[in-house]
Each structure stands twice: as structure tokens, then as C-alpha cells.
Amino acid sequence: MPKAGRVEVAYHDQIAPDAAVADREAMASSTTVLVSRRESFNAAHQLRDPGLSDEQNQRLFGKCANLHGHNYVLEVVVAGQVDPATGYVLDLKRLSDVMCRQVIQDVDHSNLNTDVPWLEGCIPTAENLVMAFWARIRPELPEGSLRSVRLWETEKNWAEVADHA
Numbered sequence: 001m002p003k004a005g006r007v008e009v010a011y012h013d014q015i016a017p018d019a020a021v022a023d024r025e026a027m028a029s030s031t032t033v034l035v036s037r038r039e040s041f042n043a044a045h046q047l048r049d050p051g052l053s054d055e056q057n058q059r060l061f062g063k064c065a066n067l068h069g070h071n072y073v074l075e076v077v078v079a080g081q082v083d084p085a086t087g088y089v090l091d092l093k094r095l096s097d098v099m100c101r102q103v104i105q106d107v108d109h110s111n112l113n114t115d116v117p118w119l120e121g122c123i124p125t126a127e128n129l130v131m132a133f134w135a136r137i138r139p140e141l142p143e144g145s146l147r148s149v150r151l152w153e154t155e156k157n158w159a160e161v162a163d164h165a
């Protein structure tokens with residue numbers, strides 16, 4: 001450490017660091033910031049109610065009743081105040097890890113109708129999938145921080161669960 005007499009001269013701009021931290025904390029605690037992470041996966045599905053006949057399923061779901069695949073994109077938004085120590089609302093690496101562990105590793109390169117135990121009994125529409133994903137992601141994040149989970153099935157179609165409270 002330099003002697004006290006030099007500190008005032010050499011570090012003139014930082015003579016009140018406590019005030020700067022207090023300013024940052026005041027700003028951070030009064031502003032909600034949204035952050036988001038995207039992950040993608042590829043999966044097959046067919047829209048089919050096992051309680052109905054093939055003909056009824058064809059009538060209800062059309063071509064979607066046939067087995068086919070999508071390049072899905074999962075987008076998760078988290079809201080909170082910026083931690084003055086890190087500058088983060090949430091480390092997005094941590095959010096990515098939660099998405100991969102809770103959802104992506106189970107659904108990627110799978111048949112969503114048959115391969116994923118926690119989707120059993122679910123007609124794998126984007127709506128039903130995104131509700132299941134929300135339920136698996138929310139408990140892994142800080143209380144009240146999950147704002148929305150959006151699933152893009154194609155570039156034109158998405159479904160979302162959101163909590164705008």
C-alpha cells in the first residue's frame with residue numbers, strides 16, 4: 001500500500017469510494033432488469049390423443065398427427081435487481097445450466113411422445129410443452145425471479161407462460 005500522503009494525489013478520483021458504492025446500490029435496488037437466455041434442441045413429436053382412433057386424430061390434428069420434427073428454441077426471461085457486487089441479475093451461465101439440466105438434456109434428440117418420463121400423458125403441443133418446462137425450471141431459480149418461458153416451435157409459432165407480477 002502507498003503511504004497515505006500519496007493516496008490523495010494518485011487516487012484523487014476515488015477518494016470517496018463508499019459514496020460510489022452507495023450510488024450504485026441505490027440505482028440497483030430501485031430498478032428491475034430483465035435478462036434472458038436461449039437454448040435450442042431438436043425433437044420429434046406427433047399430435048395425437050392416445051384415447052382417440054387414428055381417424056379421429058387425423059381429423060383433429062391434420063398432418064401434425066404424423067411423426068415429424070422441429071428445431072425448437074427455448075427462451076427464458078428472469079427479472080430482478082442488479083447485484084452491486086457482480087453487476088448481474090443472475091449469472092446467465094447458471095440460467096443456461098438450469099435450462100440444460102431440467103429440460104434440454106431430456107428432450108434433445110428425443111421423441112417427445114415416448115421418450116421423456118415427465119411428459120408422459122401429455123399431447124406435446126407447444127402449449128403443453130412450455131407449461132411442463134416452466135414447472136421444471138421455476139423451482140431451480142431464485143424465488144419469484146422467473147418472468148417467462150417461451151418455446152418457439154417454428155420461426156412463426158411460439159407458446160409462452162409468463163408471470164408479470
Ligand code: NI
Pocket residue numbers: 045064068069070
Ligand atoms: Ni409439430
